[in-house]
Amino acid sequence: MSFPANPFKPTAGVMPPVLIGRESVSLDFREGLDDGPGAPDRLMLITGPRGSGKTVMLTELGMIARSRRWEVIDETASDGLCDRLIARIAPEPSRIAGATIKPSVMGVSLGEFGIVPALRPSTLRDAMTARLRTLGKGRGLLITIDETQDASLEDMTAIAIAAQHMLRDNADVAFVFAGLPSLVSDLLNAKVLTFLRRASIKELGDVPLDDVRRALADTIRGAGVAINDEALDLATRATGGYPYMIQLVGYSIWRRARRRESTDGHAHGNAILTDDVKAGVEQARAKLGEGVCAPVVKQLSGRAVDYLRAMALDDGPSSSSDVAARMHESMDYANIYRQRLLDKHVIVAPARGRVDFAIPFLREYLRSTAADPNR
Numbered sequence: 136m137s138f139p140a141n142p143f144k145p146t147a148g149v150m151p152p153v154l155i156g157r158e159s160v161s162l163d164f165r166e167g168l169d170d171g172p173g174a175p176d177r178l179m180l181i182t183g184p185r186g187s188g189k190t191v192m193l194t195e196l197g198m199i200a201r202s203r204r205w206e207v208i209d210e211t212a213s214d215g216l217c218d219r220l221i222a223r224i225a226p227e228p229s230r231i232a233g234a235t236i237k238p239s240v241m242g243v244s245l246g247e248f249g250i251v252p253a254l255r256p257s258t259l260r261d262a263m264t265a266r267l268r269t270l271g272k273g274r275g276l277l278i279t280i281d282e283t284q285d286a287s288l289e290d291m292t293a294i295a296i297a298a299q300h301m302l303r304d305n306a307d308v309a310f311v312f313a314g315l316p317s318l319v320s321d322l323l324n325a326k327v328l329t330f331l332r333r334a335s336i337k338e339l340g341d342v343p344l345d346d347v348r349r350a351l352a353d354t355i356r357g358a359g360v361a362i363n364d365e366a367l368d369l370a371t372r373a374t375g376g377y378p379y380m381i382q383l384v385g386y387s388i389w390r391r392a393r394r395r396e397s398t399d400g401h402a403h404g405n406a407i408l409t410d411d412v413k414a415g416v417e418q419a420r421a422k423l424g425e426g427v428c429a430p431v432v433k434q435l436s437g438r439a440v441d442y443l444r445a446m447a448l449d450d451g452p453s454s455s456s457d458v459a460a461r462m463h464e465s466m467d468y469a470n471i472y473r474q475r476l477l478d479k480h481v482i483v484a485p486a487r488g489r490v491d492f493a494i495p496f497l498r499e500y501l502r503s504t505a506a507d508p509n510r
């Protein structure tokens with residue numbers, strides 16, 4: 136019997152075979168929809184580092200809403216976010232007051248649509264109200280915004296004002312914003328966005344290893360491929376509970392086993408052996424380093440990378456004075472790089488005078504490349 140198709144999905148935004156460890160978020164959202172207007176989980180803020188599963192979480196919540204016959208509008212923050220939302224939500228975009236649409240265009244082409252900034256909140260609100268009317272009783276409207284950290288303060292303000300009115304009016308609407316963890320402090324510091332303080336905040340952290348193990352076992356054995364407990368433990372531990380790494384490890388060990396079996400003439404039947412896991416995990420680590428860490432490191436200056444390398448000597452959060460000392464620099468000088476790295480969301484400051492990596496496995500990557508002067 137030939138080896139089955141690889142079920143793992145190590146690709147940004149693509150649904151994994153099993154969404155591991157996020158049941159509580161889905162449950163809260165489901166209850167939010169079922170409990171009706173005023174339920175706190177109808178306004179949600181999902182945060183997590185790159186590769187933690189924010190985008191697939193939005194997809195999952197969208198599917199939950201659709202299964203309840205809600206309409207779902209998914210947007211990603213970038214210039215023109217609010218106008219794009221309006222154009223997509225309004226049942227008749229061409230009739231929006233204050234909008235400029237090139238007359239030659241049939242329908243609405245997104246680039247042609249613009250609203251006077253001051254009118255954005257009320258126009259967005261009108262668009263939602265009109266859309267809800269076309270949906271009819273019992274059907275609501277879910278709006279999801281991905282990469283919220285890239286939204287302009289102007290757009291976010293308009294969306295927040297409109298959302299706040301809709302929620303206050305007990306309209307059947309829900310909003311889910313997803314973005315990098317830095318978003319929370321950025322947003323909450325902006326006075327005008329105080330309303331987002333009331334959002335239900337879901338931090339997508341590492342997935343418990345027990346859940347990872349079970350999901351790997353179910354996915355692999357469920358597809359008719361054998362794996363022994365030792366190999367399973369090895370694979371589980373290598374993921375560190377980091378969602379993107381779960382897919383990378385699953386994908387690599389599967390591919391490794393399939394290739395081996397095609398060369399050894401299926402001597403072991405359809406099975407992932409311990410050696411396959413060892414080799415697969417190596418490949419997954421390399422892939423993670425190249426795909427996630429290398430691009431981050433490449434865009435940093437030499438001294439900023441030195442700052443990171445000084446941090447990587449610790450197994451957990453570093454003290455910023457230790458880092459400065461290791462760089463043989465003054466605190467003031469080191470703080471310039473500390474601030475740059477914070478601004479770029481490469482590190483976080485978990486407490487006063489402490490810094491830690493914001494990107495999973497960056498520490499391991501820096502350690503593994505420490506000896507290589509070309510990086």
Ligand SMILES: Nc1ncnc2c1ncn2[C@@H]1O[C@H](COP(=O)(O)OP(=O)(O)OP(=O)(O)O)[C@@H](O)[C@H]1O
Nearest residue numbers: 146147148151155185186187188189190191378379
């Ligand atoms: N709960 C989960 N269980 C298993 N795999 C997951 C889970 N969440 C996400 N993944 C996988 O992890 C990878 C990254 O997911 P996703 O693109 O949603 O992350 P993200 O947080 O949106 O990242 P980015 O910040 O780069 O946009 C994908 O391969 C996805 O299939």
Ligand SMILES: [Mg+2]
Nearest residue numbers: 148189190281
């Ligand atoms: Mg994403």
